[in-house]
Amino acid sequence: MTDLALESVTKRYDGTTALESIDLEIRDGEFFTLVGPSGCGKTTTLRVIAGFEEPTEGTIRFDGRETTGVPPEERDVGVVFQSYALFPHMTVAENVGYGLRFRDPPEGTSEDERIAELLELVDLPGTEERAPTELSGGQQQRVALARALAPEPSLLLLDEPMSALDARLRESLRRQLKRIQSDLEITTVYVTHDQAEALAISDRVAVMSDGRIEQVGTPEEIYREPATRFVAEFVGDNNVFEGRVLERDGEGTSVDVDGDVFRLPPLETDADRLTFCVRPEALSRAVEANRLEVDVETSEFLGESVRVHGRRNGTPIVLRVSDPPTGETITVGFDPEAVHVVDG
Amino acid sequence: MSVSASDRLAGVRAWLAGRALVLTALATAAVLVVMLYVPVGVVFSEALFVGDRLSIGNFRAVLTDPFYLGVLAPVFADPLAIGTHLGALVGWLASISVSLSPAFPWLALEVPDVRLGLFGFTAYQATLSTIASVVLGLPAAYVLANYEFRGRRTLRSLTILPFVLPGIMVAVGFYATFGRTGTLNSLLGLAGLGPYPFLGRYPLAVVIVAHAFYNAPLVARITVAAWESVDVRTVETARSLGASPRRAFRDVVVPQLLPAVLTGALLTFVFTFMTFPIVLALGGLQLATVEVWVYDRIRRLAFAEAATLAVLETIVTLSVTYAYLRYESAQAGMSRAASPPPREQLFPDVRTALTPRRLAILGYGVVAAIVFVGPLASLIVGSVTDGSGFTLRYYAFLLERQVEGASFQTRPWPAIRNSLLFGVATLAVALPMGVVISVLTARAGRLGTVVDALAMLPLAVSGIVFGIGLLQGLVFGIALPGGWRLQVTGAVAIVAAHAVAAYPFVTRNVSPLLADLDPAMVESARALGATRARALLDVELPLVASGVVAGAAFAFAISIGEFSSTVILAAGSETYTMPVAVERYLGRRPGPAIAMGTLLLVVTAASFVVVDRVGGRFERD
Incomplete structure (x- = not known):
């Protein structure tokens, strides 16, 4: 669907540098993970891609198009947060359908059909009329995923989506996410601090530290051939x-x-x-x-x-x-x- | 290919939608500049300029006048004559005598009279009012924070109510309680006593109780909030380390309450320093505070003197407010509790009700009921009784005045209609203003703090100052370059004044809720395709609805009760409101004033009931 390029992206907040000249190429349909300890800049990178923050320097391209100045609502991205960020005053269906207020569902599908389809996809059929607060954490996160995917974004961004869940649930949700992602072939950027999760789920991984990219590679490369001492000690x-x-x-x-x-x-x-x-x-x-x-x-x-x-x-x-x-x-x-x- | 007109229109609409928030913010800023900063600026320039020249003449005249500054006036007149001033101080100290009082077995301190001057007296009554408010408020905070009983939550919510009750109405309520034919004298009459001229002989005492009526609930409210945020585990830790319950209270709880009590006391001082309707109605010029005197100067068209006094008053209140803000920021983040202390049952059974502590609480409850319920009940009772029993003649007078009154006379219906119309118009202006400022300041970091401080100015500038500014600036008109004139008059000026006074309450109610929302919520909406303004409408506003409704209730109540600037702007015109009507009647006809005050109470109460039904709560914590 979309490939993504970050070209010497730098982000500074009065005095402190959050990102130092980041270069990344993320390929069409790839499951790409940013991993690193807290404060390494991985979430900032995701937020810059989503358009919640503008880079201080550098450019970001979606399919070669520059995105500078494009507000998040026009970037065609789906975002899932660690805190789920479901709208508590809306039902599950209203949550999943929210993006369809601004973008039409796919040809030949009604809004309701699209919502049902997505809930089916995340294995929560029939929950349309439930309030998000009635659902368990794992279920809420799946609703958040369905909501992000409903308008068929060209890019899926996930910010530590599983960090608030317990270990066993995390593993099953991880498998489900991977299956959905490869079925939809949607370009995905995943942020996590958990290196084991990063290795398990990704096509390629970027290890970050202190606002810089330490290494980019497949999970095997990262594990077997760490490029730096930091990567060697951080991964496994x-x-x-x-x-x-x-x-x-x-x-x-x-x-x-x-x-x-x-x-x-x-x-x-x-x-x-x-x-x-x-x-x-x-x-x-x-x-x-x-x-x-x-x-x-x-x-x-x-x-x-x-x-x-x-x-x-x-x-x-x-x-x-x-x-x-x-x-x-x-x-x-x-x-x-x-x-x-x-x-x- | 050509762009059709409808495409272009759609483009314009999309552009507007994308920038709706920014446009509202700009409109808010424009209203604030025209309706707040310009009027306040006008007052300052009136005080600072003599003719066309910048001069401190006005300030010198006020500061060196013993009428205003009392014993401090000579100090300002001749600041370098330190020897003389010290001599005067020593002379005063020398004349203090300590004697063993024959009547009571304790030492009596005799202090010679000090001439306080207008400012000194204003500060003096504010200090006494502050002490009274803290003394009356702290027991309430203790009971509300530590005991469970039926109606506790309601009572806690009600502590906000006096704050928005119209000042003039409360003043009339106190008049109906303590006046010569008031309820207190009626009750004493039943016992064959009186009547006593409480108000005539002890006007200051009545004014101070009226101030406590307003501010004690404020002190209680702030202290309860602090008490409830004390983490019970800190007390338990102290106990486990060997502290007795009393010691743990002193070492752990008191330091966490102190900032709150101090906050309440400082706010009370500022509010009572700026007091106006209560003193005007209960004391008149014999008890003049700065605010009342400024009003009197305006009525005598001595604008420069009024402006100078107003500026000096603002300097005093702003410095107190600034000191408070400094203190608050130093305290910020000290405690945020997860588990508040448990509450005891107030009256678990009959036997424990007789312990000394419970009896003391009961006694306090009686006093509180007299102070808080008394004036409002007296207002209602006073409107249907005269010295000799039940009567409807005050209401009959109002009706008669409505039907037969000349157009220059103050009639009840226009007052009611104006109050309601201004209230609704105030809502329409103050709600968007308040919400936009909340949105802009909720997460804007340092810049947000600046905007917040600028936007909260109305809380620290008295209604009178603001009233003169509006009168001299916008009502009289300001010459603009190019032969234009900026002039805002009549109802528009009043609504603007009310909106500017009311929107901080919207902001104060909405901001905390907004700040608590997960920012990811708005970001999710935006990633899904919503503009910033659309995310506000779809996500944030529904989630902070209770704050918006509570803010609306405040805004409406502020508008209904606003007196200080309305009385200036409505002078000699048809745009008088209910509080202004009450004050106009009060001079010559206390009875109808009490009846009018009761109507004001009914309208205020009704608006609160409506808001409550609509789904609001006056609570925000």
């Missing part, structure tokens, strides 16, 4: 090591990390110092290479595995093991191939 559990390169040869690189020497595969970089990360699931008691001793601090039973937090020479380490550790220390190793080098 990770162990980040910093060390000094001792020697390079045809078979690999030797790195000194606080006295332990680890063997890494051959690297393209010729820097003296290296930052690399190893996922907890790659640290195993069974691997004989690159052994390190971890002082166990706490262990959390997660069902299918146990997460162990500990320290090595004072730096925190996180492990995934199948059985809770028995001693005060645990020795694990990692395969050189499991290492991913990031920008310091």
Whole structure:
């Protein structure tokens, strides 16, 4: 339906910079997620796209058309907020039908049919005459989704839509949202602080921090090949090591990390110092290479595995093991191939 | 391709719809400039200019006149003669004597008389009124915040009512209570006492009680709100840390109430400093406050003197208001409670009703009933009785005057009709103004605060000041460049004056509700295709309807009761309202004035009932 481009978008509020020269290309029909800690600028980015805020500098294009100065009501976007923002003085049907006061329903469909169709889509058939306040949080959020989709917007914007819901509900709503989005093939921008949610639902993800884009990529790329230390630590559990390169040869690189020497595969970089990360699931008691001793601090039973937090020479380490550790220390190793080098 | 006329028209309409809010805001700003800032500016320039020249002559004349400033006048006359002034002060202090009173076994303090002057007296009566209001208001706040009883919520809502009752009507009510043939003397007569000339001998005391009638509920209201927002968990924490109930009250509750009590006291001081109809009706020139004297100067056409006094008065009230705002902003955000303290049953059973505390509450209730219900009941009773018993002759007089009165005489029906018409017209102007200002200031940050402060000016400028400004500016006309003249007269000027006085109440009722709305609601509507103005109509207004209705009730009541500027603008014309009619009768015929006051009470009460039925509540918290 629509592709979206942000070109060096900057947003400043008296003195503070919320967005610093953001460049993004969001493709037609894509489920694109902005993820980052609170205050990173992800919601501001969404609000600038929706037209609730104008960028201080830079431009935003919908299908190549510049949107500067176009008020939100003329942008043809559907927005869903964390707080649902249903109109409490209107019924469910009036809520879903509100956008149809300004845009006609699709050819050959009456307003009532369109409302029923949308409620069917979000799995809430027959709730037309209910008051939004009678519905549960998850149901209200689905009504909000139906309301946003009713006028057939060319772009769907979701601002932390599930943060107010409990974990189990969040997962089922997430699957439902993904199904609806791929059925409708609507370009979607999703904002969340939950990196697991971002990985689970998106076609592509942009990780943001401090008003900047850290990395854009598919969930696999973001997880397996984090571009920066921030992404490595923010997305999933990770162990980040910093060390000094001792020697390079045809078979690999030797790195000194606080006295332990680890063997890494051959690297393209010729820097003296290296930052690399190893996922907890790659640290195993069974691997004989690159052994390190971890002082166990706490262990959390997660069902299918146990997460162990500990320290090595004072730096925190996180492990995934199948059985809770028995001693005060645990020795694990990692395969050189499991290492991913990031920008310091 | 050519654009057809209808396309162009549709384009214009869409343009207008997209900017409806901005256009209303501009209209509001225009009304405020013409009807508020220009008149106030006219008063200031009248005071600041002598002939064509800027001069402090007017101020010097007032400030050095002992009639206005009392013992402070010499200080202003010769500010550098510090030695003389200190000498006078020491002389005064030396003449204070302390003696052991023979009648009572305590020390008596004898203070020599101090000449207060007009300003001093105004401040003096305002101080006494403030003390009386706080003393009468705090027990009410205590009972309303801590006890549960039938009618508590209603009573709490009613605390706002005195605030919008017409001042002149309340004054007549007090007259009907304390006058020579008033209900108090009738009651004393039953016991074979009196009659006593309460009003003749202690006019100041009656004025102060009348001020307490107005302001004690205000003090109670503000304090109850603070008391209810005390988080009970803070008290429980103090208790768990070892504080006794009394100690926890002193250390935790009192500091949270104090700002509210102080707020109530300051507002009371400002309001009673600017008092007008009550003093005019109950005390006349013998108890003249600044406001009454300004009115008298206007009637004698001494405009420069009136304007100078008005400016000085405004400076006093604005500085008090400013001090209050500074204080309030320093306090802001101190507490916002989730769980208010639980309320005890006031009278759980007969036995506990006899504890000292309950008896004290009961006693207070009797006093409160006399002060608050007494004057209104006396008004009604007084309208159908004279010294000797039941009579309808006051109403008969009104009827007769209506039928046979000459056109220059004040007749009841035009007064009623004018009051209602002005009330409705005021609503039509004040509601959009108030709502637009609420919308603009609800989330506008620092700029919003400035707009808010400018728009709230009417609360700090007295009706008299505003009245002279309108009279001298718009009614007499202002010459504009190019031979034009800006002139607003008659009913339009009165409605404008009422609307300007009323819209802050709309804003005050709507703003808090609007600020509580989820901003995502409006944004959702806009993303779905609604313009900003359309989102206001479809989403915000229905959700803040209770505030709008309450604001409308206030606006209407303010218009019905407005006296200060109306009495100036309606002078010698047919545009008099009910309060003005009451005042005109009061001079020569107290009986008909009381009857007219009763009619005013009926109309005011009816409008409140109508608004209540329409779905409003006078409550906003």
